[in-house]
Every structure is written in C-alpha cells, then in structure tokens.
Amino acid sequence: MIILNITFNVNKDATNFLSWMQQNHVPAVMATKLPSQHKVLRLLSDLAVEGDTYSFQYFFEDMSSCLDFQVMYFDNMIRQIDQHFQGKFVFFDTVLEEIG
Numbered sequence: 001m002i003i004l005n006i007t008f009n010v011n012k013d014a015t016n017f018l019s020w021m022q023q024n025h026v027p028a029v030m031a032t033k034l035p036s037q038h039k040v041l042r043l044l045s046d047l048a049v050e051g052d053t054y055s056f057q058y059f060f061e062d063m064s065s066c067l068d069f070q071v072m073y074f075d076n077m078i079r080q081i082d083q084h085f086q087g088k089f090v091f092f093d094t095v096l097e098e099i100g
Helices: 017-031 063-085
Strands: 002-010 037-042 052-060 089-097
Touching (some): 002 017, 017 037, 017 063, 052 063, 063 089
Antiparallel strands (some): 002 089
C-alpha cells in the first residue's frame, strides 16, 4: 500500500479550512478513483507551530496509481485550495510505503 500524505499548517483565521477540505477536496480526490481510501488527522504534538496542522492521507494500491494521481490531479487540486485560502496555509507532501 502506498500513502500520499499531504500535511497542511493553517492560520487560525482560516476557520472553515477543515470543513471545506472535507466537503470539497476529499470528495474530489476520491472521485478520481485512484486512491482506495483516505484518512484525515490533526497533529497534536507540535504546539509551537502557529495555527492548526492537518494530515490528509490517501491510500493507493500501487506506486503507479499514486504517480498517476500526482501527475494528473495534484497541482490543480492544490491550486483550488489556494484559491479559497490564499496565503493562509503552507503544505508539504510525502509518499509513504506501508511495510507492516
């Protein structure tokens, strides 16, 4: 299983970020039919960071599906988030492999 993890740190004034992501971003990602499942998590351990930090994890059956998603959809989806929350978040993404 391959996991695309996208971590967002969001300014406190972006109050509807999480609900917008759950109502718009997650359904759009899942509609591509490339990930088989997803999880949304909140980071609790890094209290020194301003704002809230969320991890959106998308699970792919293989690396090929993950790469297809990244090439075909990733940049556009980040642009859509930026259109709604410009200047109110930073993000980074990582690709993980489940090994146990």
